[in-house]
Amino acid sequence: MVNTTPMAGSWKEARELAVKDGLPMMYHDFDDGVFGASRQGESQGVFKNEVFTEHRCICMPSHLTAEDPEA
Numbered sequence: 261m262v263n264t265t266p267m268a269g270s271w272k273e274a275r276e277l278a279v280k281d282g283l284p285m286m287y288h289d290f291d292d293g294v295f296g297a298s299r300q301g302e303s304q305g306v307f308k309n310e311v312f313t314e315h316r317c318i319c320m321p322s323h324l325t326a327e328d329p330e331a
């Protein structure tokens with residue numbers, strides 16, 4: 261499943277998105293340099309020439325505070 265949720269600029273914004281949208285996960289996408297919120301099991305990445313390339317991400321449960329993943 262591919263993530264279609266809005267992107268954020270920090271762990272704090274990602275957590276706010278997760279709480280607002282009721283999503284269980286927040287993530288940092290190292291390849292795009294963005295943060296976001298997602299459902300369990302969603303992949304972040306891009307489609308190029310009809311092929312999906314998954315990005316390198318760190319995912320954390322959204323019940324953590326924004327400071328937890330920063331540590």
